[in-house]
Amino acid sequence: MAFTEFDTTALPREQRFEWWCEAIGQGVAPIRITSDKASDFTASLSSLGLGPLQLTTLAFPELRSERTAELVRRGDPETYELTLILGGSMAVSQGRNDAALRAGDFALWTSSRPYRGRAASTPGTGAARAVILHLPRTLVPVPEARLDPLLAHTLPARSGIGRILADHLISVAREAPGLDDAECERLGMASLDLAAGLLAVRADAQDRISPETRHQVLLARIDVFIQDYLADPQLGPEAIAAHHHISVRLLHQLFRSRGETVSTAIRRRRLEHCSRDLTDPRLLAVPVHAIGARWGLTNPESFSRSFRTAYGVPPGEHRRTALAVRSETTLHASQANDG
Numbered sequence: 001m002a003f004t005e006f007d008t009t010a011l012p013r014e015q016r017f018e019w020w021c022e023a024i025g026q027g028v029a030p031i032r033i034t035s036d037k038a039s040d041f042t043a044s045l046s047s048l049g050l051g052p053l054q055l056t057t058l059a060f061p062e063l064r065s066e067r068t069a070e071l072v073r074r075g076d077p078e079t080y081e082l083t084l085i086l087g088g089s090m091a092v093s094q095g096r097n098d099a100a101l102r103a104g105d106f107a108l109w110t111s112s113r114p115y116r117g118r119a120a121s122t123p124g125t126g127a128a129r130a131v132i133l134h135l136p137r138t139l140v141p142v143p144e145a146r147l148d149p150l151l152a153h154t155l156p157a158r159s160g161i162g163r164i165l166a167d168h169l170i171s172v173a174r175e176a177p178g179l180d181d182a183e184c185e186r187l188g189m190a191s192l193d194l195a196a197g198l199l200a201v202r203a204d205a206q207d208r209i210s211p212e213t214r215h216q217v218l219l220a221r222i223d224v225f226i227q228d229y230l231a232d233p234q235l236g237p238e239a240i241a242a243h244h245h246i247s248v249r250l251l252h253q254l255f256r257s258r259g260e261t262v263s264t265a266i267r268r269r270r271l272e273h274c275s276r277d278l279t280d281p282r283l284l285a286v287p288v289h290a291i292g293a294r295w296g297l298t299n300p301e302s303f304s305r306s307f308r309t310a311y312g313v314p315p316g317e318h319r320r321t322a323l324a325v326r327s328e329t330t331l332h333a334s335q336a337n338d339g
Contacts, residue, residue: 002049002184003176008041017041020060027056028081028134029111030071035063048176050188054134057173059087059127065117072114079111080135080147082195084157084166088128090119097152106155106162108147108199110137115152131169133195141196141210146203155202164220165194194220218244219254230269233296237262270295271310274303278315279322288315 197217292303
């Protein structure tokens, strides 16, 4: 599995900054880094290989970085760096463009040209944190000339395909330690499709991406829409197709590749939320039928049948069993601590 992680606190203070600079130079690209916190540099880094792509998660104190023309000549991985800001504030300059970034923004730059960057902590979001998707330039279907205006510009990550890609990358980074090689390969392809979709939309170059990528991006948008409207009893194939300006027939064709129908996918997700809520002690006073209704399953009899089919027991019994196990586990833990 191509996953590694490291925290500078494992090193003596006098070695931390030097190690960080070397790790970034080897794992990303040669770069010159300076920091007022160099004497006690507390930072962390993790890296996950996703087939031909790489995902890097960083957390670090205030610093300044510069990749000069000389450093580009010294070593160039020829990648686009698509960066999601998770915390702190950052700024990047490349060519004639400058971008001031905050948590929730994407930014794009390329390793093949000089750039400058700086990062700082902020009161609201803490230390600088980011997830970087390293995209080989040869795999990005959008022409270089169309992407140049996007370099060192703020790209939205709070709505549309930007939000979809942001949620995806955060999820992959969170699950990274437990992923196997096959899963990493599949997630790499999915990440490339979503990133290409975002860049194509921002560069007005949708015609340059393949039909397969367009379908994957559309499916990702549909997934987010379903999640957002899961509690609406009226959510169904017709509503989903109408919102995305496609036919119901095309919607069913898209889902056929997943091995489940649209309605099955909606019901499965609703039941997963119901199962979670039924085992939440904070919701013990909420009647079982109300748990179903809050996730769009408004018919108590139908909800009970569907739940039993999926989980093998009625929802009420599922709740009682789960809460009893939780209570017993808590009691044993308390007794062990007392002992």
